[in-house]
Amino acid sequence: MLSIKNLHASVGGTEILKGLTLDVPAGEVHAIMGPNGAGKSTLSYVLTGREGYEVTKGSATLDGEDLLALAANERAARGVFLSFQYPLEIPGVPALTFIRTALNAQRKARGEPEVAAPAFLKLAREKAAALKIDFDMLKRALNVGFSGGEKKRMEILQMAMLEPRFLILDETDSGLDIDALKIVSEGVNALRSPERGMLVITHYQRLLDHIRPDRVHVLSAGRIVASGGPELALELEREGYDKYARAA
Numbered sequence: 001m002l003s004i005k006n007l008h009a010s011v012g013g014t015e016i017l018k019g020l021t022l023d024v025p026a027g028e029v030h031a032i033m034g035p036n037g038a039g040k041s042t043l044s045y046v047l048t049g050r051e052g053y054e055v056t057k058g059s060a061t062l063d064g065e066d067l068l069a070l071a072a073n074e075r076a077a078r079g080v081f082l083s084f085q086y087p088l089e090i091p092g093v094p095a096l097t098f099i100r101t102a103l104n105a106q107r108k109a110r111g112e113p114e115v116a117a118p119a120f121l122k123l124a125r126e127k128a129a130a131l132k133i134d135f136d137m138l139k140r141a142l143n144v145g146f147s148g149g150e151k152k153r154m155e156i157l158q159m160a161m162l163e164p165r166f167l168i169l170d171e172t173d174s175g176l177d178i179d180a181l182k183i184v185s186e187g188v189n190a191l192r193s194p195e196r197g198m199l200v201i202t203h204y205q206r207l208l209d210h211i212r213p214d215r216v217h218v219l220s221a222g223r224i225v226a227s228g229g230p231e232l233a234l235e236l237e238r239e240g241y242d243k244y245a246r247a248a
C-alpha cells in the first residue's frame with residue numbers, strides 16, 4: 001500500500017529525513033516511535049504535502065502511485081488523512097459545517113458531486129451516535145471550549161466521515177488522559193479494515209497498549225533504525241532511545 005524508499009527531505013535547507021525506507025501493507029497498523037526531533041512530524045508532513053517540506057531524493061507511493069507528485073488536496077482526495085497533534089479551534093464555524101466542507105472538498109477533488117444536506121445530516125447523526133457524541137455538540141464552533149477528550153472525539157468523527165484509505169496519527173495521544181486515550185484507540189480500532197493502512201506516530205508506548213500495531217519502527221535522526229513487533233515498543237519503554245540514538 002504505502003511504500004517509502006530512501007526518502008530524503010529538507011526543511012528550510014536542513015536535511016531532516018535522511019534515507020527513510022518503510023512499507024505499510026494494506027490492512028496493517030504500523031507504529032513509529034522515536035526521540036523528539038527525530039523527524040516523525042516531518043515524515044507526516046512530507047507524506048501529506050505540506051508547504052515548505054522539500055523532497056530531495058527517494059520515493060513514496062500509495063498503491064503504486066507517486067504520492068510526491070500530487071498536490072496536497074489530491075493526496076487528501078486519495079484518502080491520505082493526517083490527524084493533528086494539536087486540533088484547530090475555529091471560532092464561528094460549527095463543527096458540522098467544517099466536516100461538510102472537508103467532505104465536499106474531498107468529493108470535488110474526486111470528481112464526485114457534493115453530498116446533499118439530508119444525506120450528510122443522516123450520515124453525521126449515525127457516525128456521531130456510534131461514537132457517543134451528542135449531536136448538539138456538532139452545532140458548536142469547532143473545538144472552541146471543547147475538552148481534550150471532546151476534541152479527540154470530534155477528530156475521530158471527522159475520520160469516520162471521511163473514510164481515509166491511509167491514516168496518519170501524529171502524537172495524537174500527547175496530553176490525553178486515560179479516558180480520551182481510550183476514545184481515540186476505540187475510534188482507530190474501529191477504522192481498521194483490510195483496505196486501510198495506518199501509521200501511528202507516538203513518543204510513548206501507552207497508546208500501543210490500546211492500538212496493537214502489527215509492526216513497530218524506530219525513527220532516529222531521519223531514518224528507520226530498527227523494526228520489530230509490539231514487543232519493540234515495550235523494550236523502548238523500558239530502555240529508552242539511547243541505544244538507537246547511538247546507532248544513528
Ligand code: ADP
Pocket residue numbers: 011012014016034035036037038039040041042043
Ligand atoms: P519529531 O516530530 O520527531 O519530534 P520533527 O519532524 O518535528 O521531529 O523535527 C525534526 C527536526 O526538524 C528537528 O530538529 C526540528 O528542529 C527540525 N525542524 C522542524 N520543523 C522545522 C522548520 N520549519 N525549520 C527548520 N527546522 C525544522
Ligand code: MG
Pocket residue numbers: 036037041
Ligand atoms: Mg516533537
Ligand code: MG
Pocket residue numbers: 040041042170171
Ligand atoms: Mg512531532
